[in-house]
Amino acid sequence: MAKVRKKRHRLARMASVRFLLSTFVYVIVQSWSLIYGCPNGCECIADSTVRCKDILSIPSDIPTNTRTLNLDRSRITTIPTHAFSNLPKLQDLTIEYANVSVIESMAFMGLKELSSLSLRGNPIRTLEPHSLSGIESVIYFHLRDNPIEEIKPNAFSGSSKIDYLYLSSTKLRKIHPGAFNQLSNVQSFILTDNKHLGELTNASFLGLSNVDFLTFSRSNISIIRNGAFMGMSNVKKVNLENCGIQGWEAGAFGGVTGDVQYSLQNNQIKTFARNEFSGLKSTSLLNLNKNPIVCDCDLKWVLDSTLPMATKATIVCAMPEELKGRTITSLTGKDLTCITTTAPTSGSATLRPVSNPTTKTIYFQDNWFTKIVVMLFFQVVMWFATGNTNSTGLINATVIPLAT
Numbered sequence: 525m526a527k528v529r530k531k532r533h534r535l536a537r538m539a540s541v542r543f544l545l546s547t548f549v550y551v552i553v554q555s556w557s558l559i560y561g562c563p564n565g566c567e568c569i570a571d572s573t574v575r576c577k578d579i580l581s582i583p584s585d586i587p588t589n590t591r592t593l594n595l596d597r598s599r600i601t602t603i604p605t606h607a608f609s610n611l612p613k614l615q616d617l618t619i620e621y622a623n624v625s626v627i628e629s630m631a632f633m634g635l636k637e638l639s640s641l642s643l644r645g646n647p648i649r650t651l652e653p654h655s656l657s658g659i660e661s662v663i664y665f666h667l668r669d670n671p672i673e674e675i676k677p678n679a680f681s682g683s684s685k686i687d688y689l690y691l692s693s694t695k696l697r698k699i700h701p702g703a704f705n706q707l708s709n710v711q712s713f714i715l716t717d718n719k720h721l722g723e724l725t726n727a728s729f730l731g732l733s734n735v736d737f738l739t740f741s742r743s744n745i746s747i748i749r750n751g752a753f754m755g756m757s758n759v760k761k762v763n764l765e766n767c768g769i770q771g772w773e774a775g776a777f778g779g780v781t782g783d784v785q786y787s788l789q790n791n792q793i794k795t796f797a798r799n800e801f802s803g804l805k806s807t808s809l810l811n812l813n814k815n816p817i818v819c820d821c822d823l824k825w826v827l828d829s830t831l832p833m834a835t836k837a838t839i840v841c842a843m844p845e846e847l848k849g850r851t852i853t854s855l856t857g858k859d860l861t862c863i864t865t866t867a868p869t870s871g872s873a874t875l876r877p878v879s880n881p882t883t884k885t886i887y888f889q890d891n892w893f894t895k896i897v898v899m900l901f902f903q904v905v906m907w908f909a910t911g912n913t914n915s916t917g918l919i920n921a922t923v924i925p926l927a928t
Contacts, residue, residue, distance in 0.1 A: 561585055572613070582607050592616040602626040609634035620666075621645035633658035642666035649695075651675045657682035668692045673720075677702035685709050692716040699728040708733050718743040724752040724776075732756055739763035748772035754779030766790045771800070777810070778803020787811045794818050798825045810835045816842040819852060821862035826852050 562568035563583035566576035572591040576583065579598045586593065590611055596618055605628045608614060615637050624646040632638070641662050648670040656679055659665070665686050672694040680686075680703075689710050697720050704710075713735050715721075721743050729735070729752075736758055745767040753759065753776075762784060769791040777786065783805060793815040804810060809832065817823075819841035826836060833853070841847040847859060 561587060584610070586611060589613055593618075595619040596621060598622045600624055602628065603631040604628050605630045606633050607631050612636065614638055616640045618642040618644075619646070624648060627652070627655040629654045630657055631655060635659060636661055638662050640664045643670065644690075645669040647671060649673050651679035653678040654681055656680050659683045659686070661685055663687045666690045667694070668714075669694075671695045673697055675700065675703040678705055680704060681706050683707060688712045688714075690714045692718065694718055695720045697722060698725065701725070701727040701730055704729060705731040707731055710735050712737045714739055715743065716741050721745055724748045726751040727754045728752055730755040734758050736760040737763075740767055741765045743767050745769050748776040750775040751779050752776055753784075757781045759784055762786045764788050764791070768792055770794075771796065774799045775803045776800070777808070780805070780808075783807045785809045785811070788815070790814045792816065795820075795822050797822075798829065801829075801831060806830060806832060808832070810838070812838045813840060815840075818843045819847045819850075819855065819860055820844070821860050823852060824857055824860045827855070827857060827860075 562574070563576065563579075563585050565579045566574055566583065566586070568574050568587065572587075572589055573594070574586055574590050574592070575594040577597055579595070579600065581600060582595070582603070588610055591613055593608075593611070593614055593616070598619070599622065600619065601623045603619070603624060603626070607628075608617070608631075612634065614635055617635070617638060617640070620642055621644070624643065625648055627643075627648065629652065632641070635658060638659060638661055641659055641664070644666045645668070648667070649672060651672060651674070653676050660682055662683065662685060665683075665688070668690045669692070672691070673696065675696070677700060684706050686707055687709060689707065689712070692714055693716070696715075696718050699721075708731060710732055711734060713729075713732065716739055718740065721740070723746055724740075726749050729738070732738075733755060735756055738753075738756070738759055738761070741763050742765075745764065747770060748764075750773040753762065757780070759780060759782065765787050766789075769788060771793060774797075777784070780803075786809065789811055790813075793812060795818055801810075812835070817839060823839075826839065829836075836853050837851055839852040841850050841852065841855075847855065
């Protein structure tokens, strides 16, 4: 009996403690709400956190001591000018997967303590000039999953302390020079999964002088223009993997003062000329692994070039078949060949060896003697071709006379 009484006493005491704790929390919350007020449709929590859902506009009576404001999945469509000017202590603001499509000029002015801002998953299409002015203390800024098509010059003016900028999964088609002016403190810039980008233009990232990591992986970029990375004096790594890149202009990697690792793995690069590496520092690395590179006479220049060995080692042949999988550093000039057919008195045509027969059109001077010789030649070739089961690599040809 004594044990039973002790157990009941212990359970009663635990129940009392729970009741007192619940009452304490309730009193604190109610007291905080009574002192500072809590807007309709919002939940005010004792640690200076306010959560509002299913609201149509930003409440004007949010408690002034609020440090964390969550407006996720609300029905807010516009962030008006000076929308949060009465919240000087706000540090964390999230408006994710809401209906925000318009950010008015100076919308975030007055938020001197704001360190994290997320506008992820809204229908924002354009960042107007000065629309992001005032987030002078923000370190983390998320704009991912917005259908942003255009960033106008000076959109980020007054936002110089951003360290991490996320602009993934947008509909950006072009980055205007000056779009990122005054973002001199950004260290990591994430631009992954941008399927509409198309190309990187000259001076696209002017103003981002402190970025050390820049990534575009899984974006759609067909070409990199001359001076695309100009002004990025501190960049260390540029990730351009899986972007469908076919090539770059001469000087594309110029205007960068430091040693950079550019990764162009898994793209559509087949060949490149010597001058396309102009501007690339000898101490930088260009990783070209896993590209459909054609190792022929057009790449002979690589063998005796001053390209860093680390870059050369990433040039792996995809074609022709007999060189597939070999690095260019393992080849000699004799391995890198092209087939050249020279016509009498009429210039030349360069034909590449392929695994399957292809039809080529070769133009010759229009005179009867030349035509007869050429026709006889191809008759002999075709006779051998039809009589030899191993002649899979022969070239069919159509002879078309040039006008005299």
